[in-house]
Amino acid sequence: MNTSIWLAVGLVMVLEGLGPMLWPKAWRRMITAMTQLPDNVLRRFGGGIVVAGCVIYYMLRVHNGG
Incomplete structure (x- = not known):
């Protein structure tokens, strides 16, 4: 696979992990609210x-x- 793809996947993982790492309670409330949409x-x-x-x-x- 192209290296750029792996770089993009890595960046997505970093960005997706910031929410639960830095603001776990707010992240959990957001996910709970999204399940109701x-x-x-x-x-x-x-x-x-x-x-x-x-x-x-x-x-x-x-x-x-x-």
């Missing part, structure tokens, strides 16, 4: 994150000449 809201939220990630990736690729 309807599926369509979660899909929109997830889709927005995917789109934002693709835009950031594209902008970095274009900016860095990749």
Whole structure:
């Protein structure tokens, strides 16, 4: 697999781990609240994150000449 993929996976793991490491109670409340949301809201939220990630990736690729 490409090294860039592993770097991206590592960065995601670091970012995902910050919430429970630094603010465990708030993180737990957020997760509990998210379980109560309807599926369509979660899909929109997830889709927005995917789109934002693709835009950031594209902008970095274009900016860095990749």
